[in-house]
Amino acid sequence: xxxxxxxxxxxxxxxxxxxxxxxxxxxxxxxxxxxxxxxxxxxxxxxxxxxxxxxxxxxxxxxxxxxxxxxxxxxxxxxxxxxxxxxxxxxxxxxxxxxxxxxxxxxxxxxxxxxxxxxxxxxxxxxxxxxxxxxxxxxxxxxxxxxxxxxxxxxxxxxxxxxxxxxxxxxxxxxxxxxxxxxxxxxxxxxxxxxxxxxxxxxxxxxxxxxxxxxxxxxxxxxxxxxxxxxxxxxxxxxxxxxxxxxxxxxxxxxxxxxxxxxxxxxxxxxxxxxxxxxxxxxxxxxxxxxxxxxxxxxxxxxxxxxxxxxxxxxxxxxxxxxxxxxxxxxxxxxxxxxxxxxxxxxxxxxxxxxxxxxxxxxxxxxxxxxxxxxxxxxxxxxxxxxxxxxxxxxxxxxxxxxxxxxxxxxxxxxxxxxxxxxxxxxxxxxxxxxxxxxxxxxxxxxxxxxxxxxxxxxxxxxxxxxxxxxxxxxxxxxxxxxxxxxxxxxxxxxxxxx
Amino acid sequence: xxxxxxxxxxxxxxxxxxxxxxxxxxxxxxxxxxxxxxxxxxxxxxxxxxxxxxxxxxxxxxxxxxxxxxxxxxxxxxxxxxxxxxxxxxxxxxxxxxxxxxxxxxxxxxxxxxxxxxxxxxxxxxxxxxxxxxxxxxxxxxxxxxxxxxxxxxxxxxxxxxxxxxxxxxxxxxxxxxxxxxxxxxxxxxxxxxxxxxxxxxxxxxxxxxxxxxxxxxxxxxxxxxxxxxxxxxxxxxxxxxxxxxxxxxxxxxxxxxxxxxxxxxxxxxxxxxxxxxxxxxxxxxxxxxxxxxxxxxxxxxxxxxxxxxxxxxxxxxxx
Numbered sequence: 001x002x003x004x005x006x007x008x009x010x011x012x013x014x015x016x017x018x019x020x021x022x023x024x025x026x027x028x029x030x031x032x033x034x035x036x037x038x039x040x041x042x043x044x045x046x047x048x049x050x051x052x053x054x055x056x057x058x059x060x061x062x063x064x065x066x067x068x069x070x071x072x073x074x075x076x077x078x079x080x081x082x083x084x085x086x087x088x089x090x091x092x093x094x095x096x097x098x099x100x101x102x103x104x105x106x107x108x109x110x111x112x113x114x115x116x117x118x119x120x121x122x123x124x125x126x127x128x129x130x131x132x133x134x135x136x137x138x139x140x141x142x143x144x145x146x147x148x149x150x151x152x153x154x155x156x157x158x159x160x161x162x163x164x165x166x167x168x169x170x171x172x173x174x175x176x177x178x179x180x181x182x183x184x185x186x187x188x189x190x191x192x193x194x195x196x197x198x199x200x201x202x203x204x205x206x207x208x209x210x211x212x213x214x215x216x217x218x219x220x221x222x223x224x225x226x227x228x229x230x231x232x233x234x235x236x237x238x239x240x241x242x243x244x245x246x247x248x249x250x251x252x253x254x255x256x257x258x259x260x261x262x263x264x265x266x267x268x269x270x271x272x273x274x275x276x277x278x279x280x281x282x283x284x285x286x287x288x289x290x291x292x293x294x295x296x297x298x299x300x301x302x303x304x305x306x307x308x309x310x311x312x313x314x315x316x317x318x319x320x321x322x323x324x325x326x327x328x329x330x331x332x333x334x335x336x337x338x339x340x341x342x343x344x345x346x347x348x349x350x351x352x353x354x355x356x357x358x359x360x361x362x363x364x365x366x367x368x369x370x371x372x373x374x375x376x377x378x379x380x381x382x383x384x385x386x387x388x389x390x391x392x393x394x395x396x397x398x399x400x401x402x403x404x405x406x407x408x409x410x411x412x413x414x415x416x417x418x419x420x421x422x423x424x425x426x427x428x429x430x431x432x433x434x435x436x437x438x439x440x441x442x443x444x445x446x447x448x449x450x451x452x453x454x455x456x457x458x459x460x461x462x463x464x465x466x467x468x469x470x471x472x473x474x475x476x477x478x479x480x481x482x483x484x485x486x487x488x489x490x491x492x493x494x495x496x497x498x499x
Numbered sequence: 500x501x502x503x504x505x506x507x508x509x510x511x512x513x514x515x516x517x518x519x520x521x522x523x524x525x526x527x528x529x530x531x532x533x534x535x536x537x538x539x540x541x542x543x544x545x546x547x548x549x550x551x552x553x554x555x556x557x558x559x560x561x562x563x564x565x566x567x568x569x570x571x572x573x574x575x576x577x578x579x580x581x582x583x584x585x586x587x588x589x590x591x592x593x594x595x596x597x598x599x600x601x602x603x604x605x606x607x608x609x610x611x612x613x614x615x616x617x618x619x620x621x622x623x624x625x626x627x628x629x630x631x632x633x634x635x636x637x638x639x640x641x642x643x644x645x646x647x648x649x650x651x652x653x654x655x656x657x658x659x660x661x662x663x664x665x666x667x668x669x670x671x672x673x674x675x676x677x678x679x680x681x682x683x684x685x686x687x688x689x690x691x692x693x694x695x696x697x698x699x700x701x702x703x704x705x706x707x708x709x710x711x712x713x714x715x716x717x718x719x720x721x722x723x724x725x726x727x728x729x730x731x732x733x734x735x736x737x738x739x740x741x742x743x744x745x746x747x748x749x750x751x752x753x754x755x756x757x758x759x760x761x762x763x764x765x766x767x768x769x770x771x772x773x774x775x776x777x778x779x780x781x782x783x784x785x786x787x788x789x790x791x792x793x794x795x796x797x798x799x800x801x802x803x804x805x806x807x808x809x810x811x812x813x814x815x816x817x818x819x
Binding site for chain 2: 424426479481485486
């Protein structure tokens with residue numbers, strides 16, 4: 001295999017996390033390279049190209065604080081615009097030159113003798129003092145298994161593996177799932193398709209969408225007065241923190257959201273029978289809240305059928321439900337989301353005890369310290385790691401909060417000749433206990449639904465259970481006292497050089 | 500766990516182990532029934548085994564051996580010329596032989612604070628063969644391998660000069676005229692507690708801890724304090740550090756240690772191959788008293804990290 005050399009830091013993934021990390025690392029003068037499995041940067045905003053793909057977080061907030069974009073054309077941007085934004089940030093900050101495209105990390109192993117990470121990639125081997133994994137938890141399509149799917153004669157497409165050349169015009173389309181992707185896809189394909197079957201296991205809470213185009217004069221103002229856009233961003237941020245988060249955390253005051261959603265449903269779906277099917281049985285917020293104004297009308301359209309019976313098998317070109325009804329399909333769309341708590345990327349990372357991160361997590365729950373570091377995995381930093389997810393604000397904020405912490409750790413290593421930083425297991429355990437205690441009353445844990453926030457043990461290993469500015473405060477300073485340090489032998493403090 | 504009691508420093512030894520020069524070393528054994536390695540604690544200059552107050556709770560899970568150094572605590576008085584780091588290293592050897600040698604399969608973990616860490620290095624210098632056989636792991640708390648620095652207790656300017664001068668004259672007096680030095684110490688006074696607090700503690704120590712620590716030091720005769728100071732001042736055991744590389748080694752240093760600043764811990768960690776360093780934020784010279792939960796968790800981790808013995812050894816033991 002080709003030897004691709006050594007870097008101080010290797011960043012895995014060139015999405016929001018990898019690009020942000022690269023900008024901050026460059027500022028700190030830390031040598032690094034980004035490995036990206038695709039041939040283009042953007043991460044999830046490059047992989048997801050299904051029709052209607054759109055961020056459900058306001059654009060002013062869903063962007064880097066150091067690179068506000070006055071040119072957003074909509075308060076909630078569509079995927080191509082977000083991708084263009086990321087591309088521009090990467091170009092403006094020289095990140096693109098540091099990305100190695102078409103390079104997928106197949107294995108990363110900690111070499112405890114050499115105190116470095118050894119990487120196998122599809123392009124060759126390399127090593128690094130530290131690893132920043134920005135692989136993303138919404139990167140691996142979750143594909144449910146159905147009997148007969150191998151012999152299904154129609155096309156099968158996951159929302160994250162959309163074939164843009166595929167035309168649904170005049171086709172009989174089936175779509176499985178009613179989550180964040182499905183509510184965006186359905187209204188876009190319903191007018192084109194001859195017949196649309198929406199297979200629903202649980203109805204989702206649909207909120208009115210407040211998105212609107214940003215007018216040219218507004219953009220002109222933002223361009224001239226960046227402080228104003230910063231203010232708008234702050235307003236959106238604090239509104240979400242103080243109005244939405246407390247409701248989700250305490251499972252209180254959810255009636256406001258419930259009423260808003262039910263009114264929305266009543267206004268958009270006149271048929272009471274259909275409305276009953278579309279009324280969720282769990283507390284709003286338990287699964288991700290999905291705002292959209294055109295999903296419900298699309299469901300109510302004449303060429304759409306909402307199927308609530310479970311799917312029992314695929315047979316030839318038909319999909320058969322539990323009640324025995326067979327429906328003919330040309331294409332089956334899987335809007336079934338991602339493997340989050342069972343993401344397999346951690347299975348490629350092997351720590352100092354010879355166990356992979358996946359194996360460690362499988363003995364209990366996914367977990368780390370500050371969502372960033374993992375006991376037994378020295379010099380590994382994960383962006384958007386365990387319990388950094390949120391249901392009310394922008395993940396970009398969380399990623400940005402992690403960056404000073406990681407850069408602080410790397411700086412500490414350089415300044416003090418530290419070869420390895422390994423978080424104390426007792427600190428990590430106490431941290432996770434704190435997280436779980438805070439989540440006990442939250443709607444994700446008590447709302448009566450199964451969601452990708454919860455793992456197989458029913459523990460919530462994805463959500464940050466507090467104000468996100470508290471997370472940012474926690475991670476402002478690198479807390480070296482929470483880590484075991486291993487020093488490089490050559491760099492004892494000058495005044496005490498031994499030997 | 501309750502606070503240590505400054506008025507109750509006396510204790511009854513489980514065992515009195517005669518050292519090679521006949522001096523009796525007082526030993527306390529706790530958690531005697533537990534299998535696995537014995538944790539052997541060796542304390543610092545002017546202290547006693549009572550300084551491990553909060554580590555006693557580890558007896559819930561491990562067998563503990565706590566020793567008082569000669570001329571300290573409950574141990575016997577030895578000849579004046581034997582008040583050296585090398586001698587306390589031999590005392591530790593005697594204690595190990597008496598308490599752990601008959602359970603060699605389970606081994607021992609040596610935990611030394613300040614002068615106790617130097618004691619472990621003295622043992623490593625004379626008996627390197629123990630490290631990796633009987634001794635399975637080492638923890639060095641707030642200690643140093645060599646006192647070859649010019650430090651002023653974190654003070655600067657004239658204050659540093661004045662304090663250092665006073666410090667050296669008091670210690671010199673303890674050697675030359677112990678009786679007068681003892682009188683001048685004014686043990687238990689506010690000033691004495693304040694000085695002890697200044698030297699030993701980091702951020703905001705509880706009064707009960709500072710009075711306890713002062714009382715422990717005050718219980719150590721001036722002559723002993725002075726004599727041991729001479730040996731500590733000349734101490735250099737850097738050559739023995741490599742021996743610690745044969746076992747998992749944990750180095751704990753208080754971020755605000757004035758007596759042996761963190762640079763000493765860093766230097767040990769850099770010189771011992773594979774050593775892990777833990778810097779305790781806000782702690783001074785006595786992290787095991789200041790932040791026992793941190794130190795105890797790290798000690799537990801250290802014990803759990805000991806590589807499992809090969810099964811052949813166990814089998815042999817079963818056969819024999």
